[in-house]
Amino acid sequence: MRRQAPESTHAGFNTTGTLTAVLLYYISSTVVILLKPNPSSGVPIYLQLMEQVKHAIETGALKPGEQLPSIRPLAEELVINPNTVAKAYRELEHEGVIELRQGAGAFVSAGAATKKDAERLQAAQGLVAQGIERLRARGITDEEIRRLVEAELAGIRMGGRRE
Amino acid sequence: MLWHKAWLETRWRFIIALLILTMMAGSSVYGFIATQRLLPVLNANSGSVTVEATGLGEAIREAIELQKTFRGFVWYQAIRQNLTQMGVFFAILLGCGGLLSESTKGSALFTLALPVTRKRLFGARAGTGLAQWFAIAMVAPLSIVLLAPSIGERFSIVDALAHGLCVFVGGAVFFSLASFLSTLFGDVWRPLLIAIGIACAIALASFAAPQLAIFSVMNGESYFRYGTLPWTGLLVSAVLAMALLYSAAETLERRDF
Amino acid sequence: MSDVIETAGLWKVYEDVEALQGLDLRVPQGSIFGFLGRNGAGKTTTIKVLLGMARPTRGEARVFGQSPFDAQSGVDIRRRVAFVSDEKDLYDYMTVGEIIAFTRSFYPRWRNDLEQQYLRKFELAPGRVIRGLSRGTRTKVALLLALCRGAELLMLDEPTSGLDPAMAEDVLQSLVAHVGREASTVFFSSHQLSEVEQIADHVAIIESGQTVVSGPLDELRAQYQRIELVFEGDAPDIRVHAPGKHRVRRKGRVLTVLTGPPKGGPSQVNAAGSSHATAVVEELRGYRPTSIDVTPVTLKDIFLESVKTEE
Numbered sequence: 001m002r003r004q005a006p007e008s009t010h011a012g013f014n015t016t017g018t019l020t021a022v023l024l025y026y027i028s029s030t031v032v033i034l035l036k037p038n039p040s041s042g043v044p045i046y047l048q049l050m051e052q053v054k055h056a057i058e059t060g061a062l063k064p065g066e067q068l069p070s071i072r073p074l075a076e077e078l079v080i081n082p083n084t085v086a087k088a089y090r091e092l093e094h095e096g097v098i099e100l101r102q103g104a105g106a107f108v109s110a111g112a113a114t115k116k117d118a119e120r121l122q123a124a125q126g127l128v129a130q131g132i133e134r135l136r137a138r139g140i141t142d143e144e145i146r147r148l149v150e151a152e153l154a155g156i157r158m159g160g161r162r163e
Numbered sequence: 164m165l166w167h168k169a170w171l172e173t174r175w176r177f178i179i180a181l182l183i184l185t186m187m188a189g190s191s192v193y194g195f196i197a198t199q200r201l202l203p204v205l206n207a208n209s210g211s212v213t214v215e216a217t218g219l220g221e222a223i224r225e226a227i228e229l230q231k232t233f234r235g236f237v238w239y240q241a242i243r244q245n246l247t248q249m250g251v252f253f254a255i256l257l258g259c260g261g262l263l264s265e266s267t268k269g270s271a272l273f274t275l276a277l278p279v280t281r282k283r284l285f286g287a288r289a290g291t292g293l294a295q296w297f298a299i300a301m302v303a304p305l306s307i308v309l310l311a312p313s314i315g316e317r318f319s320i321v322d323a324l325a326h327g328l329c330v331f332v333g334g335a336v337f338f339s340l341a342s343f344l345s346t347l348f349g350d351v352w353r354p355l356l357i358a359i360g361i362a363c364a365i366a367l368a369s370f371a372a373p374q375l376a377i378f379s380v381m382n383g384e385s386y387f388r389y390g391t392l393p394w395t396g397l398l399v400s401a402v403l404a405m406a407l408l409y410s411a412a413e414t415l416e417r418r419d420f
Numbered sequence: 421m422s423d424v425i426e427t428a429g430l431w432k433v434y435e436d437v438e439a440l441q442g443l444d445l446r447v448p449q450g451s452i453f454g455f456l457g458r459n460g461a462g463k464t465t466t467i468k469v470l471l472g473m474a475r476p477t478r479g480e481a482r483v484f485g486q487s488p489f490d491a492q493s494g495v496d497i498r499r500r501v502a503f504v505s506d507e508k509d510l511y512d513y514m515t516v517g518e519i520i521a522f523t524r525s526f527y528p529r530w531r532n533d534l535e536q537q538y539l540r541k542f543e544l545a546p547g548r549v550i551r552g553l554s555r556g557t558r559t560k561v562a563l564l565l566a567l568c569r570g571a572e573l574l575m576l577d578e579p580t581s582g583l584d585p586a587m588a589e590d591v592l593q594s595l596v597a598h599v600g601r602e603a604s605t606v607f608f609s610s611h612q613l614s615e616v617e618q619i620a621d622h623v624a625i626i627e628s629g630q631t632v633v634s635g636p637l638d639e640l641r642a643q644y645q646r647i648e649l650v651f652e653g654d655a656p657d658i659r660v661h662a663p664g665k666h667r668v669r670r671k672g673r674v675l676t677v678l679t680g681p682p683k684g685g686p687s688q689v690n691a692a693g694s695s696h697a698t699a700v701v702e703e704l705r706g707y708r709p710t711s712i713d714v715t716p717v718t719l720k721d722i723f724l725e726s727v728k729t730e731e
Contacts, residue, residue, distance in 0.1 A: 081596065082599060273509060276503040280495060
């Protein structure tokens with residue numbers, strides 16, 4: 001069965017209605033699309049940025065060794081606080097996803113996402129797609145599915161019972 | 164640039180005051196001709212009119228006497244009436260306004276956020292106003308000097324300067340009063356009307372109490388009659404004006420915006 | 421780096437109005453600080469006191485570690501601060517070019533390069549008289565005058581009020597660019613909570629002249645949670661015992677709990693506060709609801725919770 005590209009389920013992104021906010025960065029030969037974070041979603045902006053960068057790496061839009069946009073220009077383009085961008089980059093560095101090189105900028109770590117990771121994630125995506133199809137077949141709406149996933153991730157068991 | 168700003172805020176007022184007072188003073192020169200024609204008529208009739216030696220009667224008789232000469236006429240009409248009486252009004256007008264009235268227009272906060280002390284803000288405004296008043300006080304009498312020859316008369320420059328100085332110092336008291344009131348009230352009308360009220364009150368009171376002879380200082384009476392400038396009066400006026408300006412600056416300093 | 425702005429127990433009484441009643445505030449250097457509160461809560465008064473426009477009745481206020489009310493240090497402070505008022509009133513009778521020249525004369529660190537840049541970017545014609553300008557254009561002039569001063573601290577009272585969304589975004593973008601390039605601090609009050617969330621990294625919420633909440637925005641958000649529980653029968657009347665301030669609403673089978681940091685505790689937010697939220701969730705699980713939903717809380721929720729009067 002042909003899989004459709006799933007809608008982004010990353011919490012806080014408003015993929016719809018942000019066509020005007022899609023920004024294209026041309027840095028050497030890299031084209032990185034970064035969406036404007038949603039300030040009112042309740043999810044901290046730095047987390048949204050981190051998710052975007054990780055997602056870009058996972059899908060291969062950003063490859064290991066490639067340079068990320070500099071903090072200041074990125075903050076100006078997205079109209080967010082430069083400290084927030086700096087925080088996101090620092091956290092990403094802490095997680096080993098990127099490297100901050102003094103004077104040169106931020107670069108995707110060599111070990112950030114290998115082809116194997118990409119494949120692993122593609123397989124995982126297949127599992128997610130199957131699960132979603134099954135839930136939909138039971139009449140559960142997409143909104144409910146999203147909340148179930150979030151609640152599950154937040155470590156709360158449904159119905160107060162342990163499974 | 165504070166002085167430039169004060170100038171921009173007061174220039175029309177200044178120009179109007181300058182024109183009006185200069186024109187009044189200058190045109191009084193031509194009034195002399197009409198008076199000259201009237202005098203023979205008065206002389207002819209004065210014999211049959213018994214003028215009583217009351218205050219008012221004295222004043223009328225003196226008025227007629229004075230206006231027989233050009234110098235006397237100029238003093239009576241131009242200096243005493245126009246420059247002093249009308250002059251007080253314009254001195255008050257020049258003194259109104261300032262930072263407080265800016266707050267009704269809203270730009271006060273912009274001004275107050277500038278890296279200058281309130282004293283400097285006040286100083287620029289007061290300084291500009293006084294300079295304007297000085298110009299008016301000097302130019303008006305000097306215009307008489309310029310115009311007198313056109314009717315065949317002469318008015319000496321020394322006289323003009325002396326009277327100009329008296330008008331300036333005397334008027335400065337009312338300017339400072341208006342300035343001070345403007346630091347108490349932010350609206351346009353209250354400082355103006357209160358200062359005018361005080362001026363009128365002084366004018367009336369000076370009949371009873373000749374010590375309040377501010378107007379006599381302003382019109383340089385002792386210079387006209389006896390050739391000496393009213394030094395004491397000028398000094399007291401100057402001190403009074405400065406005290407009022409100082410109070411204004413202090414009031415502004417303490418004010419909450 | 422020490423705090424750029426600091427107040428302690430600041431009181432300001434105007435005749436019979438108590439505008440500030442013991443306000444505590446700390447604005448770190450280099451931050452973009454959002455100052456929130458209802459109308460009349462004391463935002464503009466605070467800014468006026470910090471700039472030396474009004475004298476405090478009691479308490480301390482310091483900018484760059486100095487007092488704004490001393491004549492000399494007040495001038496020093498204002499030389500390093502750029503202020504834009506709520507009404508953005510300027511001298512009506514001057515032209516754009518004249519007011520720029522006027523303002524420039526007071527600031528030795530005026531940036532001519534920024535002046536040219538913003539004249540272009542904001543599309544301002546120097547010959548136009550300020551009286552005839554629209555509110556949006558006047559805001560841009562006021563902003564140019566503020567950004568070109570070489571100031572270390574920008575204080576803005578409702579910078580985007582009355583502006584359409586595109587212009588508002590322009591303003592925010594200029595602020596963000598300024599902070600990035602000039603290493604300055606921005607302190608602004610606003611009613612536009614989404615804007616504050618967008619660019620601020622610290623916030624303070626004031627109500628009735630007092631600070632009710634203040635600290636880094638991310639840590640603040642971690643302290644609040646909305647938890648929705650659904651029960652099979654009617655929702656029970658729950659009292660939450662875990663520490664923290666909780667607002668519980670019942671409607672039929674649904675129970676909504678909004679948790680926040682302990683009331684009366686220090687209004688300073690810190691990382692430790694997030695543990696309160698987890699404790700509440702644990703406690704609620706014990707009531708055996710059929711479903712529990714945890715949804716993120718926006719700044720608007722936090723604001724409304726903090727300033728609502730006790731029911």
